[in-house]
Amino acid sequence: MNWETVIGLEIHAQLATKSKIFSGASTAFGAAPNTQACAVDLGLPGVLPVLNRGAVLMAIKFAAAIDAELGRRSVFARKNYFYPDLPKGYQISQFELPIVGRGRVELLLENGDTRTIGVTRAHLEEDAGKSLHQDFHGMTGVDLNRAGTPLLEIVSEPDMRSAREAVAYARKIHQIVQYIGICDGNMQEGSFRVDANVSVRRPGEELGTRTELKNINSFRFLERAINFEVERQIELLESGGRVVQETRLYDADRDETRSMRTKEEANDYRYFPDPDLLPVELDDALIAEATADMPELPDARRQRFCDQYGLGAADAQQLTASRALADYYEQLVAVCGEAKMAANWIVGELSGALNREGLAIEQSPVDAGALGGLLQRVVDNTISGKIAKQVFEAMWQGEGTADAIIEARGLKQITDSGAIERIVDQVLADNPEQVANYRAADEKKRAKMIGFFVGQVMKASKGKANPQQVNQLLRGKL
Amino acid sequence: MHDKSIRQLAASLRAGEFSSVELTRWFLDRIREFDGRLNSFITVTEEQALEQAAAADARIAAGDATPMTGIPIAHKDIFCTDGIRTSCGSRMLDNFVAPYDATVVARFRQAGAVLLGKTNMDEFAMGSSNETSWYGPVRNPWDPERVPGGSSGGSAAAVAARLCPAATGTDTGGSIRQPAALCGLTGLKPTYGRVSRYGMIAFASSLDQGGALTRSAEDAAHMLQVMAGFDPRDSTSGQEPVDDYPAALEGDIGGLRIGLPKEYFDDGLDPAVAASVRDAVAEYERLGATVREIELPNSHLAVPTYYVVAPAECSSNLARFDGVRFGHRCDDPRDLEDLYKRSRAEGFGAEVKRRILIGTYALSAGYYDAYYLKAQQIRHLISDDFRRAFEQVDVIMGPTAPSVAFGLGEKADDPVTMYLSDIYTIAVNLAGLPGISIPVAPVNGLPVGLQIIGDYHQEARLLNVAHRLQQATDWHLATPAGY
Numbered sequence: 001m002n003w004e005t006v007i008g009l010e011i012h013a014q015l016a017t018k019s020k021i022f023s024g025a026s027t028a029f030g031a032a033p034n035t036q037a038c039a040v041d042l043g044l045p046g047v048l049p050v051l052n053r054g055a056v057l058m059a060i061k062f063a064a065a066i067d068a069e070l071g072r073r074s075v076f077a078r079k080n081y082f083y084p085d086l087p088k089g090y091q092i093s094q095f096e097l098p099i100v101g102r103g104r105v106e107l108l109l110e111n112g113d114t115r116t117i118g119v120t121r122a123h124l125e126e127d128a129g130k131s132l133h134q135d136f137h138g139m140t141g142v143d144l145n146r147a148g149t150p151l152l153e154i155v156s157e158p159d160m161r162s163a164r165e166a167v168a169y170a171r172k173i174h175q176i177v178q179y180i181g182i183c184d185g186n187m188q189e190g191s192f193r194v195d196a197n198v199s200v201r202r203p204g205e206e207l208g209t210r211t212e213l214k215n216i217n218s219f220r221f222l223e224r225a226i227n228f229e230v231e232r233q234i235e236l237l238e239s240g241g242r243v244v245q246e247t248r249l250y251d252a253d254r255d256e257t258r259s260m261r262t263k264e265e266a267n268d269y270r271y272f273p274d275p276d277l278l279p280v281e282l283d284d285a286l287i288a289e290a291t292a293d294m295p296e297l298p299d300a301r302r303q304r305f306c307d308q309y310g311l312g313a314a315d316a317q318q319l320t321a322s323r324a325l326a327d328y329y330e331q332l333v334a335v336c337g338e339a340k341m342a343a344n345w346i347v348g349e350l351s352g353a354l355n356r357e358g359l360a361i362e363q364s365p366v367d368a369g370a371l372g373g374l375l376q377r378v379v380d381n382t383i384s385g386k387i388a389k390q391v392f393e394a395m396w397q398g399e400g401t402a403d404a405i406i407e408a409r410g411l412k413q414i415t416d417s418g419a420i421e422r423i424v425d426q427v428l429a430d431n432p433e434q435v436a437n438y439r440a441a442d443e444k445k446r447a448k449m450i451g452f453f454v455g456q457v458m459k460a461s462k463g464k465a466n467p468q469q470v471n472q473l474l475r476g477k478l
Numbered sequence: 479m480h481d482k483s484i485r486q487l488a489a490s491l492r493a494g495e496f497s498s499v500e501l502t503r504w505f506l507d508r509i510r511e512f513d514g515r516l517n518s519f520i521t522v523t524e525e526q527a528l529e530q531a532a533a534a535d536a537r538i539a540a541g542d543a544t545p546m547t548g549i550p551i552a553h554k555d556i557f558c559t560d561g562i563r564t565s566c567g568s569r570m571l572d573n574f575v576a577p578y579d580a581t582v583v584a585r586f587r588q589a590g591a592v593l594l595g596k597t598n599m600d601e602f603a604m605g606s607s608n609e610t611s612w613y614g615p616v617r618n619p620w621d622p623e624r625v626p627g628g629s630s631g632g633s634a635a636a637v638a639a640r641l642c643p644a645a646t647g648t649d650t651g652g653s654i655r656q657p658a659a660l661c662g663l664t665g666l667k668p669t670y671g672r673v674s675r676y677g678m679i680a681f682a683s684s685l686d687q688g689g690a691l692t693r694s695a696e697d698a699a700h701m702l703q704v705m706a707g708f709d710p711r712d713s714t715s716g717q718e719p720v721d722d723y724p725a726a727l728e729g730d731i732g733g734l735r736i737g738l739p740k741e742y743f744d745d746g747l748d749p750a751v752a753a754s755v756r757d758a759v760a761e762y763e764r765l766g767a768t769v770r771e772i773e774l775p776n777s778h779l780a781v782p783t784y785y786v787v788a789p790a791e792c793s794s795n796l797a798r799f800d801g802v803r804f805g806h807r808c809d810d811p812r813d814l815e816d817l818y819k820r821s822r823a824e825g826f827g828a829e830v831k832r833r834i835l836i837g838t839y840a841l842s843a844g845y846y847d848a849y850y851l852k853a854q855q856i857r858h859l860i861s862d863d864f865r866r867a868f869e870q871v872d873v874i875m876g877p878t879a880p881s882v883a884f885g886l887g888e889k890a891d892d893p894v895t896m897y898l899s900d901i902y903t904i905a906v907n908l909a910g911l912p913g914i915s916i917p918v919a920p921v922n923g924l925p926v927g928l929q930i931i932g933d934y935h936q937e938a939r940l941l942n943v944a945h946r947l948q949q950a951t952d953w954h955l956a957t958p959a960g961y
Contacts, residue, residue, distance in 0.1 A: 039577065039578055042803060043798045043803070044558075044576070044577070044804065045558065045564070045566070045571065045574065045576070045679040045680075045798070045799075045804075046557075046558045046564075046576070046580055046675075046676065046677040046678055046679045046680070047676070048675060048676050048711060048712050048714075049713070050710065050711060050712075050713050051713065078794050080793075080794050080797060080841070082797065082800060082818055084800075084802050084814065087798060087802075087803065088797065088798045089794070089796075089797020089798050089800060090794050090797055140814075142802070142803075268842055268843045270793075270794070270838065270841035270842060270843075270846075271841075272790060272794070272841055272846070272850055275683035275684035275714070275791055276680075276683050276713065276714065277713050278713055278714065
């Protein structure tokens with residue numbers, strides 16, 4: 001009999017506010033330990049939290065992006081537990097009344113089907129600091145720079161049925177939070193963290209016992225961790241065992257999950273409303289302010305790219321993967337005027353080069369304006385598409401604008417028919433045997449054989465001869 | 479000099495009768511002379527006090543004085559003071575030098591007041607007798623064998639003994655009003671949120687409120703004028719405009735409607751105390767007030783409710799004292815668990831531990847609904863009682879404490895009896911209302927307090943009502959023998 005996998009995700013998205021959720025300290029990443037922790041972050045006696053309004057606006061924006069109910073009145077609660085990197089001995093989070101209620105996202109699966117995944121809730125909370133166990137001679141170092149960084153914890157329904165679906169959902173949330181500008185999405189720096197709740201069951205049966213997988217810092221590891229865990233649970237159940245509700249850590253080096261703590265060892269967090277903070281009341285004016293600069297969302301933009309630019313679904317999907325990429329595309333179209341050519345160049349040359357060097361679109365050494373300048377020269381027949389690839393490589397290496405490179409390297413396409421004719425004549429003179437063969441062949445074979453002559457002419461012109469003119473001249477002379 | 483009111487001291491300073499430095503020295507000398515037996519100060523900041531006094535003299539000379547400039551005061555050792563130890567009466571913070579000023583402290587600094595030192599208190603403000611302090615009990619200046627009340631017992635004893643003209647305190651369940659009553663002082667607990675809690679070490683955040691212990695309502699008005707106001711660092715502080723408290727003192731109280739809750743004159747009240755309170759109420763009738771009996775039917779639920787809410791909040795508020803970043807850390811911890819357990823076991827006293835345990839229990843899975851949630855519901859009922867009462871009367875009057883000051887050690891081993899000494903004050907905190915205790919006729923030479931409770935943000939009226947009695951009587955002028 002088959003097993004059905006059931007997955008729900010808890011995603012922690014670090015909100016892109018300049019200061020922390022309850023203090024004025026900076027949230028910038030990478031500062032020297034404990035230099036970005038003020039009295040409030042340190043949990044000194046007597047300090048009090050003051051809510052960062054920006055974090056509230058971002059949560060409202062997220063609710064709008066996933067078509068979620070807003071918690072018009074949300075309440076901060078204390079989650080009590082002891083840990084050295086948790087300065088107050090409690091984390092300020094939201095429990096019974098979160099700021100974002102039930103919402104949903106649509107996934108476009110690889111086979112073209114769509115799937116709706118429910119979002120149970122999303123709530124605001126503060127991050128803890130970091131415990132550093134190395135380099136302290138058997139002691140633990142605590143860095144509180146991250147303490148108090150605003151997080152939006154996004155909890156999904158257990159709606160996913162495979163690791164691939166879970167990854168597609170996580171990518172979708174990743175895409176949305178970046179689109180609406182509330183999270184930089186950097187998984188390596190921990191700005192976007194995914195925990196997975198995984199269980200298996202026989203189809204139609206009640207939900208099985210779940211385990212929670214933590215410590216997953218890439219989409220690839222998410223898929224691998226879930227797949228490992230599903231197999232582990234199935235093997236356990238098929239050999240007569242029982243899944244224990246527990247938290248398991250994913251170890252990317254060994255590609256396995258390990259038990260961290262079981263339910264019995266879990267803390268009783270003793271949640272209660274934080275008496276230091278007032279309930280957050282959202283009025284219409286605040287909601288309007290939060291959503292005033294709402295960008296076009298990825299699904300809508302993808303559809304528009306199909307309609308407006310005549311792109312296929314796959315290209316439109318890829319080009320709207322991130323807001324920066326989609327913006328790049330639209331700028332490129334604006335400069336060069338050729339929607340399809342622009343799409344091909346981004347999906348082909350540009351993405352290839354970016355991937356090769358592990359760069360994001362925002363880091364591309366060739367911006368949309370510069371690439372547009374290059375494509376303009378293809379459109380106006382100054383160079384061929386093939387030469388354009390050479391020019392692109394030079395631009396990538398920082399050798400200057402397309403026009404400067406074309407000029408410096410003398411790559412301008414030869415359109416002077418006299419000059420092309422001289423090269424054609426030379427090629428025909430140099431290859432009498434092939435000329436004879438061509439002339440003896442029937443129409444069908446000739447269509448194939450002409451390629452040889454075109455190739456020779458292009459080679460002799462160093463690729464600069466206009467291909468249409470070459471074709472025309474060759475056919476006439478042959 | 480030490481019998482003058484704040485207004486008189488300010489006038490003398492401006493008139494050049496004496497300087498703030500002279501005044502400060504005078505009080506520092508009195509602290510040296512008397513505090514050995516009272517133990518009302520944990521830290522005396524002589525050097526800083528004299529510097530501040532000199533600066534105040536310069537301000538007065540430059541014509542830049544506020545009514546508090548150059549006036550020496552003391553802060554309860556629960557308010558963080560930049561560069562000065564802030565112990566909260568606990569071994570846990572014996573080594574803690576705050577790196578910042580509480581908002582209340584900063585406001586007095588800006589007003590030019592002179593800080594004489596930090597006063598003794600029950601550990602983390604948990605107590606009604608000042609016997610739970612790590613620094614030892616405070617003695618009542620009226621009788622050294624009796625307690626001064628708590629938790630602001632150090633502030634009360636210091637002001638009563640004229641070791642400082644006025645002091646700050648905090649009141650979570652009666653911790654300003656009850657020691658004021660037991661030491662013959664005026665003790666004002668403002669509306670919740672009227673005074674910023676920033677830098678005031680939290681005991682029970684939804685109940686804690688800073689206020690003042692003074693020798694008169696007039697002095698309290700000057701203190702509150704400095705303390706009150708919205709603070710952007712405290713989300714629970716009120717945005718309401720601050721009244722001119724000294725200006726409101728003289729208002730006519732003819733026609734004032736006084737309510738006496740019948741529940742406050744029950745079997746638990748010492749009849750002699752009841753008689754004193756009724757005498758004072760009679761005095762108000764002579765001043766033109768009308769008196770009627772009212773009901774606060776949920777009064778009997780106040781103490782049990784408080785002993786769920788306050789410990790629950792304290793169990794969380796005191797979690798930060800873990801030996802990791804500041805405060806007491808045990809020697810040679812074996813591991814993290816050992817560090818937590820021994821640091822907290824050694825750093826906290828018995829009453830603090832008791833309340834952390836009660837609060838942790840009340841918030842635990844399976845008990846939350848039965849205790850914490852239920853307590854919050856009763857809290858609403860108690861607030862509703864007051865709301866209904868204030869539809870009929872302007873102020874509510876009754877005893878502050880059920881008896882005069884009790885003996886040192888008398889209730890120390892019986893927490894429930896001790897908790898009942900706040901039976902008349904606790905409901906006011908649960909409702910978040912302002913209250914003031916003023917001295918009335920003593921019983922056997924020991925002070926008795928009349929509690930006056932007002933509606934929200936009625937501090938000006940409370941001070942006015944208290945002041946008018948103090949104009950008509952001289953109970954508040956009584957001084958303990960020898961001081």
